Amino acid sequence: MPGNWEGQFEQAAALLPRPLRQGLFTLPQSQKERVEEIRLRVGRPVSLNLGGRETDIPGGGTVTEGDLRLVLEMASQASVHTVLDKIRSGFVTIAGGHRMGICGTVVARDGTVESVRHLTSLAIRVAKEVRGVAQPLLPQLIEGGKPLSTLIISPPGMGKTTLLRDLIRLLSQGAGTDPMRVSVVDERGELAAVYRGIPQMDLGPHTDILDGCPKAEGLMILLRGMNPQVLAVDEITAPGDLRALMDAAGCGVSLLATAHGSSLAQLRQRPLYRAMLREGLFQRVVSICSEGGQRHYQVLAAEAAS
């Protein structure tokens, strides 16, 4: 499968101070391609998540809190004010679409997270653009020349966003159907990774991107203003998102979305998703699982799922 792992990995690794990243750049190419996350913990060496298994990188010394602060400053372009709401959610999306999870001492006020002080660890998840990963699934996701509303589910880190991104690109290009006008609400900036107005990831020629906008509001904005044929959002987590999706489905637009869940059975146990499946919002469910480090994709009819 063609991809740009090396560029993406090195872009993510470049956030680290020089002494810490030296060991990363000398890794063999085969290992770089398998890196899913770069993990930094105070008092520990840098470690890599390689296909789900963590490996320490020796030789770069141990990570200090100052290192973590510098990485966060690099990631936020020295502008905490632009990412503060994301820090409160526990992660920051950075240039290139990488996601950086943040741990430390939380400053809470009135029961809500204000900020994080004394950083203790960071996890940089390397964004991967895997072109063509959705291609084999397309025949099952299109009916009568129209894309079917599809929900992609998997546990975290299995490639939901990667699959959704490729699906958007293919539909926008007209693979398996006429080219579609796809509108994307990229609340976390991971799908298109827009940086200074320019998408860093290819979402196709007929795709409109609303970057950094809350999903529920974004879906309505796009419906009103962009006349989409397909609406795509990443990670449905709130009842508001679900209501907006239901409104959009009522307008005859095909929906593409992702949700965390290890299986359909587990998804059905959660009230939000149970309602979503019951309402028949999606016609197809793509479940991603991993066996022996390989991703497997299973397409199910949503009636079977519900």
Next chain:
Amino acid sequence: MTKLAGAFLLAAACLGAGMLAAQRLRGRVRLLRQFEGALERMERELAYTATELPELLEKLSGPDGAGAFFRACAQGLRGPDRPPLRRLWHEGLRRLPVPLREGELELLEEAGHILGQYDSAGQCAALKRIRGELAVARRDAELERDRLTRVYCTVGGTAGLFLMILLS
């Protein structure tokens, strides 16, 4: 003849030194005014568009004075091995074309400690306060300039003339 030329040169040097001191006073006022304006623009940008600092610093960049300071900070923020903004800011203030007073530098240093570290509202409030104190410093500098510019030029010219008479 040589003696006369030497005396003339000494006199010119004294006058020049006086004018240079006066020029520094004017330069200090100009620099403080530029910083005041830049901080005001920062406040607006942070309040209304939450602009990222590299972009904001680029907008404030210019060929000289405070503009050159912001340009150096913006350039320093590029690249993979950049130091923290706080350090870039501190080093930039030490390289200003006209040396500011310690109190003025401390005010500007404070801005470097705040920028990019807090939410937009917090930064704006701090910048507004710093800008107010900078305005007071600028007004003091203007008074000093008005009072001393003529003194420096006169003292320099008189000293030069005195030396010329003494040596010729």
